Amino acid sequence: MAKLEYTLDQIDYQILRIMQDNARTNNADIARELGMAPSAILERVKKLEQKDIILQYNAKINPDALDQKMLSFIFIKAQDIIGVQKVGLLLAEIPEVQEVHDIAGDDGYLIKVRTNDAAGLVDLMRNSLGKIEGIISTRTTIVLETVKEEQKLVIPTKK
């Protein structure tokens, strides 16, 4: 993991804004848009990657296309010793689990799970969650419809 301390200027923000919207934008296109040479853009992008400011580039795939029509959030109460996130790490290993958050309050986790259908969810709870020691209880919230789902951050306009 590289350093995070790094002063981003307005040009970096613009690059991040463009890349956040379309990660496949050419260096040449970015250069044209910002009125700079492509090589300068390349240097900055490389630096943003090295400094772990750009973490990765991913293609967002339509879940329906892969028949993953079910989305659920599950609150999990666990008997973890504070600071030792053993249960959290085990949860993170489950492929269908997209997110694992350690939440305040009931010494628990909130996880986001994508399965084919209700049967897939039951299956996951029985076979994957059921085998993790330390889980005391779960409370499941089913998503009927997703109105918005993106990872985009609000990028400052001035520093």
Place this chain on the structure above:
Amino acid sequence: MAKLEYTLDQIDYQILRIMQDNARTNNADIARELGMAPSAILERVKKLEQKDIILQYNAKINPDALDQKMLSFIFIKAQDIIGVQKVGLLLAEIPEVQEVHDIAGDDGYLIKVRTNDAAGLVDLMRNSLGKIEGIISTRTTIVLETVKEEQKLVIPTKK
């Protein structure tokens, strides 16, 4: 919005798998990895985009780099008429709100919000949520630490 009905074969799955891991992978590299001609890969990728199977390419940016250290989930009870997601659409317009899910049960929404700090969250609740008519109550869950956070789908190995 294009059609979704489309039979994906094993090669498509492999392309999706590669793109999901690194959206900036060259057609040429994919072609080499799958032992095919670059032009064939290009055709398939274009088709996957046109059919809305690949929805978009985005760069995942480190929230800490933009000083967005606070992540929260908020349950929102709303008096929406069923099917008319007016409140949901208003919630989706808030830039700091990354996700809006219509959830089963308490005729409500679950939203995911990223702010700089606790003050930013209070500010958002007061100024943005506070101005949306139809919100009855909210319940906020603060994330202490995120163990896993990705959008990757489980891509089938056989069809």
Place this chain on the structure above:
DNA sequence: TCTGAAAATCGATCCCA
């Protein structure tokens, strides 16, 4: 850190199998 130029590589389109 940017520019500009040069070389290697890639994207996109064509026709043919």
Place this chain on the structure above:
DNA sequence: TGGGATCGATTTTCAGA
């Protein structure tokens, strides 16, 4: 659909300021 060839565009490296 996939393969091979082509041309134009892009990536990447390097020197200089």
